[in-house]
Amino acid sequence: MKTLILFGGQLAALKTTVSKRISADLGVPVFNKDDIKEVLGDHIGFSNREENLKLSDATFSLMLYMAKSTLNTQPSVMLESNFKKHEFQQVETLSKKNGWQMLFIFMTADLKTLYQRYKDRNPNRHNVHKSTGDIPEDVFGRVVENYNHEVKPLSDFVFDTTTFNDELYHGLKDKISLWIKKYESLKLIKPDPFYLDSYKEAIHEYQDEVLTYQFSNPDQMDIFKKFENFRLGIDLPPLYVKQSYFWLVDGKDFIGEIGIRHSLTESLTTFGGHIGYGIRYSKRNQGYGSIMLKLALLEAKNLGIDQALITCNDSNIGSYRVIEKNGGILWDKILLSIDGHTRLTRRYWINLKEDGYESHQTSST
DSSP states (O other): OOEEEEEEESTTSSHHHHHHHHHHHHTOOEEEHHHHHHHHHHHHOOSSHHHHHHHHHHHHHHHHHHHHHHHTTOSEEEEESOOOHHHHHHHHHHHHHHTOEEEEEEEEOOHHHHHHHHHHHGGGSOGGGOTTOSOOHHHHHHHHHHHHHHTGGGSSEEEEOTTOOHHHHHHHHHHHHHHHHHHHTEEEEOOOGGGHHHHHHHHHTTTTSOOSSOOOOTTTSOHHHHHHHHHHTOSOOTTOOOEEEEEEEETTEEEEEEEEESSOOHHHHHTTOSEEEEEOGGGTTSSHHHHHHHHHHHHHHHTTOSEEEEEEETTOHHHHHHHHHTTOEEEEEEEEEETTEEEEEEEEEEEHHHHTOOOOOOBOO
């Protein structure tokens, strides 16, 4: 799974210094917005603040293009910028379109330290960064507060550089390295016999647990024939529709299964929707459900589904949070009688067409 790491946050929080050092130590390419803007400024130039802002917008767009191009061939890339709220949202949308996993690090320090660093560096800064002139301390403070209010809540964690040292740096580097390793071997594939033993182990993990998703039992049927028949619509049980199955795997381990129904019946519109999935018991509550759904939505787009319907029990907080994290908009809540039990069911729509999910080819072993 491709990973994108963002270094954002306050002015003069050592974002460039830290991101370049981590890039060198981990061997992960980094694109720094200021560096790109300086090159563009030298070749294109600007004569006023308005032109400088346009240059900044062009720089940001170019940085995103470079990140996307790099991730076509590399597993990870890092971007460094202040990342205003609307810029972060652009990156978030791009990540969702392409099925990338994103980590946003908000870098900061106390106000006095930030402003002193700003004053110390400003005389030697490139002209493309000086179109506002020297920022007074009270205005600088308001900029810091605005980032704390609008951008900081969007981050995955905060890194304070007020007393920056090697120990803090190596802690951050190790944290990022572990995060990358967690996702680099994850992929969504078509069911493959290579993972059959791991799939059987997953079924056994549920022997003493309440099932929320029914895995197919390989001891009772040829599951791969079943999956292929469902994909092609061959010998389906009454009222069933075509369905494509995918497995989330990590290295040699089966993690979870997700099925995408190609169309909806009246019954599926009421309960079931387009997508149903299950995570093996030993891997639950570790974020895999959200990752698997993210990747599966790209496959749903491949199947021509523009509006994906997903349902879950109202009491299943983890499930509906996964759906909402992946863009689900609550349609309604309805009372249903299922297996003799009355349950309140949430129904969500995810607009794949509007979000521009991009088609891609499923990985194979």
